[in-house]
Amino acid sequence: MNKNQLISSLKKIIQIRAAELNILEDFKKNNISSFVHFCIGQEAIAVGVAMATKKKDIFFGNHRSHGHYLAKGGDYKKMIYEIYGDQRGCCNGYGGSMHMLDQKVNFLGSSPILGSGPPIASGMAYAQLLKKKKNISVVFLGDGASEEGAFFETLNLSGLLNLPLLFVIEDNYYAGETSSRFRKTKNYNIKKIINSGFGFNFEKANGQDVEDVFTKTKILINKIKLQSSPSVLYCKTLRRSAHSGAKIDLDSQYREFDSEDIHLKKDPINYILKKLIIKKITKKKIYSIIKKSFFFENEKFRKIRSRIKIR
Amino acid sequence: MIKSKMIWMGEALKLAQQNLLKKKNNFMVFGQGVSSDSYGLKRIAPHKVIEMPISEVSFSGMAVGLASQGFRPLVHHIRTEFSLLVLDQILTHASRWEFNFKKDYICPVSFRVGIGRGWGNGPQHTATYHSVFLQSPGLNVMIPAFAQDAYDQIYFLMHTNNPSVILEHRWMYKIGSIFKKKQAVKKLNTATLIKGPKKILLLTYGDGLVDCIKVKEILMKNKLDCSIICISFFPAYKRFSKQLLKEISEYKNIYLIDTSPYEFGLLQGIIGELFILSNKKKIKLVKIISPPFKPCPTSAKLAKKYYPNPDKILNKICKNLKIKKKINYKKLTFNEIHLNPEFNISTNYKLKRIY
Numbered sequence: 001m002n003k004n005q006l007i008s009s010l011k012k013i014i015q016i017r018a019a020e021l022n023i024l025e026d027f028k029k030n031n032i033s034s035f036v037h038f039c040i041g042q043e044a045i046a047v048g049v050a051m052a053t054k055k056k057d058i059f060f061g062n063h064r065s066h067g068h069y070l071a072k073g074g075d076y077k078k079m080i081y082e083i084y085g086d087q088r089g090c091c092n093g094y095g096g097s098m099h100m101l102d103q104k105v106n107f108l109g110s111s112p113i114l115g116s117g118p119p120i121a122s123g124m125a126y127a128q129l130l131k132k133k134k135n136i137s138v139v140f141l142g143d144g145a146s147e148e149g150a151f152f153e154t155l156n157l158s159g160l161l162n163l164p165l166l167f168v169i170e171d172n173y174y175a176g177e178t179s180s181r182f183r184k185t186k187n188y189n190i191k192k193i194i195n196s197g198f199g200f201n202f203e204k205a206n207g208q209d210v211e212d213v214f215t216k217t218k219i220l221i222n223k224i225k226l227q228s229s230p231s232v233l234y235c236k237t238l239r240r241s242a243h244s245g246a247k248i249d250l251d252s253q254y255r256e257f258d259s260e261d262i263h264l265k266k267d268p269i270n271y272i273l274k275k276l277i278i279k280k281i282t283k284k285k286i287y288s289i290i291k292k293s294f295f296f297e298n299e300k301f302r303k304i305r306s307r308i309k310i311r
Numbered sequence: 312m313i314k315s316k317m318i319w320m321g322e323a324l325k326l327a328q329q330n331l332l333k334k335k336n337n338f339m340v341f342g343q344g345v346s347s348d349s350y351g352l353k354r355i356a357p358h359k360v361i362e363m364p365i366s367e368v369s370f371s372g373m374a375v376g377l378a379s380q381g382f383r384p385l386v387h388h389i390r391t392e393f394s395l396l397v398l399d400q401i402l403t404h405a406s407r408w409e410f411n412f413k414k415d416y417i418c419p420v421s422f423r424v425g426i427g428r429g430w431g432n433g434p435q436h437t438a439t440y441h442s443v444f445l446q447s448p449g450l451n452v453m454i455p456a457f458a459q460d461a462y463d464q465i466y467f468l469m470h471t472n473n474p475s476v477i478l479e480h481r482w483m484y485k486i487g488s489i490f491k492k493k494q495a496v497k498k499l500n501t502a503t504l505i506k507g508p509k510k511i512l513l514l515t516y517g518d519g520l521v522d523c524i525k526v527k528e529i530l531m532k533n534k535l536d537c538s539i540i541c542i543s544f545f546p547a548y549k550r551f552s553k554q555l556l557k558e559i560s561e562y563k564n565i566y567l568i569d570t571s572p573y574e575f576g577l578l579q580g581i582i583g584e585l586f587i588l589s590n591k592k593k594i595k596l597v598k599i600i601s602p603p604f605k606p607c608p609t610s611a612k613l614a615k616k617y618y619p620n621p622d623k624i625l626n627k628i629c630k631n632l633k634i635k636k637k638i639n640y641k642k643l644t645f646n647e648i649h650l651n652p653e654f655n656i657s658t659n660y661k662l663k664r665i666y
Contacts, residue, residue, distance in 0.1 A: 060376075095411045108379065109412055113403055119369045120404065123376020130382070153369035160364065 001051075001211045003279045009051060009210045010272045010286075011293050013043045016067045017269070018297030019076070020241075023066075023083060026305070027246040033085040033310060034096035039067040040248075041208075041240035044268035045170050046071035048205070048213025049138060049233070052221065058128065058137040060121040061110030063244075065100045068110070068140050074102035077304050084308045106135075114175075115148025117141055118167060122158050125165040125230075136164040136224055144175025146190070147183060155198050158230040165230040166220055170207060172239035177254040194232045201229070207237030208266045211275060238263055315491040317655050321484030323458035324423075325351050326492075327465035328385070332356040335383065335469060341370050342387030342423075371397040371422070375405050375474075378420035383469060389425045391438050391478075397422075398443070405474035406449040406547075421468045421475040427518050427570060428618060429481050430649050433609030439571035441516075444476050445545060445580070451475035452545040456483055456520040457503055457656070458490040460543045466496035473547035480570075482518035487655035499544045500664035501552040507538035511628065512562035516542040516577060519568040521652050525621040526628075528657075529640040537628075538562065540665070542581070551584050555665050560589050564632065568619050569601035576601075598631055600624050611649055620648065 001009065020038045027036055039046070042064070050059075050071035061068040069079055075090060082089025083097045090101045098112035108124055111117045121139035128135055145151060146169045158165050169190070173180050194202040201223045203216035213235060220231040240263055242249040250258045264270070269290065276286050318326070331338040332355045339359045346353040346362040353360045363370040367388065374384040388394035394401070401422060408418035427439050444452050451473050455461035461479075468475055505527065513523040523539045530536050540559060559565065559581070567578045582597055600619040607617050625638055 091412050092414075099411045101412050101416065103416065109416075111404065113399055116372060116399055116404060119372020119400065120376040120379070122369065123373035123378070124380055125376075126373060127377050127380035127382060130377075131380075150368045150372065153364075153366035154372070156364060157366055157369045157373065 001214055005051065006272055006275055007289065009047050010269065010289065012047045012071055013268050014290065014293040015297050016043045016070050018294055019070065019301060020066060022298065022301040024246045032083060034083045035244060036097045037064040037244045038241040039064050041238045041263060042170060042172060043067050044210040045168065045207045045213050045235045045237060048210040049168055049217050052214045052217035053138060055105060056135040057106060058124050058135065059107045060117050060124060060139045061100055062117050062140055062142065062145065063098050063112035065110040069100040069102065069107050072107045073105040074100060074107045080304045081308065084310055086308050086310065114145040115150040118151050118154040122154050122163055122165055125163040126161060129163060136166055136221060138166045138168060140168045140170060142175065143169055143171035143180060155230065159198055159200065162228040163230055164224050166224060167230065167232045169232065169234045170237050171234065172237045173257055174239065176243045179254060179256050190234055201231040203233050205233060205235045207235030208268050209271045210268055238266055313492050315489050317487045318458045318490050319485050319487050320455060320458050320461045323462040323490055324465060327462045328352055329355050331469060332359055337382045339382060339384045341374055341384055345387050367393055367396045368400065372400045374420045375400050375418060378418045379408065383419055385468060386422045388422060390436055391424050391426045391440055392435055394422060394424045401476065402447045406447045410449055417472040418474055419472055423477045423479060425481050426478045427480040427482055431609060434606035437607040441478060441571060441577045442575055445550060445577060449473060449547050451547045453477045454517045454543050455479060456517055456541050456543060457488045462490060463496045463499055466493060467499050470497050480517035482521065482651055485651055485653040486521060489658055500666050501544045502540050502542040502555050502665040504558060504663040504665055505539040506661040506663060507536040509562055510564060511537035512559065512565045513537055513539045513568050514559060514565055514578060515568040517570065519570045519619065522619050522621055522624060523568050524656055526624045529621060529625065529638060533638045556585055556588060558665055559585055563595040565597045566624065566628065567597065567599045568624060569599065570618055572604040573599050573601035574604050596631060598627055600627055615648055
């Protein structure tokens with residue numbers, strides 16, 4: 001990623017982070033009429049994938065999709081309205097936080113039922129193929145959902161039909177509050193399953209590092225287009241908030257790999273900061289961008305929030 | 312002028328699909344075995360009739376995704392039990408797609424689901440979960456029994472903006488009835504009335520029609536008669552048809568011929584609504600002839616006792632209405648009880664479509 005791309009990704013991550021933090025604060029005050037899953041800490045995956053894809057490419061999300069939606073360029077106002085149940089929301093206030101939609105930018109929906117997204121996204125990818133369009137489809141799923149039978153069925157069917165489909169697995173270690181070591185056999189190896197089992201392309205990325213996600217996504221998109229076969233991007237990431245709701249629960253008993261220090265050190269914003277310093281941008285300038293961006297986003301949220309009519 | 316002709320319900324389903332495959336670019340058929348010769352579809356449009364792996368969840372979900380992008384896929388599940396694996400996609404996703412998202416973002420996916428009795432099919436291949444689908448707002452539920460209904464319902468899939476489930480009683484595939492070809496169907500009847508005197512009404516749906524027709528024939532041979540109402544369609548956001556309830560309420564003696572266990576079933580829902588609307592005044596008698604609240608056994612000897620049959624229905628009618636006259640009829644043979652019936656519904660009956 002060049003300097004400008006890194007700055008753009010930084011601003012987008014801040015947009016998502018600020019939105020999430022503002023919603024979280026309001027959630028604590030019981031002002032949100034929606035069940036919310038925050039993506040604080042996981043923003044780099046959505047932003048990296050979105051920057052590597054084109055507007056015409058399709059996104060389909062899951063229960064934790066505010067980041068995917070905003071990264072894709074989804075209408076910010078409509079998302080906020082939706083979460084508050086305002087009828088000006090992206091789903092007219094009927095769907096809530098778990099139903100993000102902006103057809104104008106090809107964000108074609110999200111499903112909160114784990115493992116249900118991949119089959120639906122495969123249908124969207126198939127529709128594009130039948131219409132002879134050259135875009136790809138992307139579906140986001142958590143590591144818990146990647147243990148569902150529907151995921152494996154869809155991998156096979158997508159391969160059979162040569163669908164231009166990218167599966168993005170966001171592995172934040174926990175399915176709800178169950179750590180991966182309680183869910184997977186000792187020798188569970190997703191790379192082998194995808195590479196050797198299905199014969200599909202697989203890339204592992206550091207989900208905290210937007211550039212790594214961006215680069216690996218680009219590699220896979222090229223392969224999808226060249227080989228007409230689905231691919232899997234597997235991103236390790238850190239979920240700062242609880243599975244759902246407004247709690248930041250790093251000290252909860254179920255947590256095994258987390259501490260405030262680790263989360264701060266591996267924060268996506270810190271990764272970009274280091275990269276920008278290498279590209280000879282002063283710390284002062286970077287902090288100024290961060291500060292201004294947060295201020296701008298907080299003000300934007302505040303204005304929209306003041307206009308919300310909760311039904 | 313388009314002539315009417317006698318065809319089986321199964322043939323009507325096939326004919327409608329063949330026509331749509333030829334005429335509609337966005338109509339597709341998915342499932343296991345759909346490319347077999349017996350389906351008679353693959354040769355018509357090889358690229359739109361797609362054989363699927365044993366992966367019900369993924370290919371049904373794929374159909375949901377396709378439907379959201381302008382296609383009209385029809386997914387085949389030859390047994391209800393197989394479709395249960397896909398309830399997430401049918402109920403949680405397809406049926407509330409436009410509700411979750413937006414009214415103009417539609418998902419007109421449809422599912423053909425084989426349901427009900429079949430020789431030797433036993434407890435895990437004969438379940439009748441009509442209520443499961445009927446309890447899901449946003450989903451059209453169709454239960455064809457007449458050939459015309461079957462044809463119209465498939466055509467209606469091209470018109471509706473809602474997802475649909477066609478619950479096909481396999482028992483009915485070789486039941487013939489009068490049928491007329493159409494080019495488009497924009498409205499479906501919710502039931503069909505086979506006219507008779509207002510004294511006795513047999514209220515049924517799906518394969519219950521077979522037993523009701525047999526009872527009507529026997530009664531007529533004995534200079535008695537009855538009316539039959541066969542329910543066939545429940546629109547996505549309206550389960551009770553006013554016209555249907557009005558028609559039923561005109562009868563004083565109503566016999567519910569249910570081939571599913573009655574408790575919390577389709578007919579119980581209808582009759583419950585009728586009682587509320589009529590304030591229990593008009594209806595004199597409601598009797599239920601249905602299987603026990605148990606799954607259907609596999610063995611022929613046990614299955615014989617399970618479903619309603621003309622014997623059981625006639626006994627109940629004679630007993631309740633105190634008909635002293637002896638009703639003569641031939642006892643059912645083994646084949647008549649256990650094997651898929653094959654006969655034509657008389658063209659002499661006067662039919663009325665209820666909307």
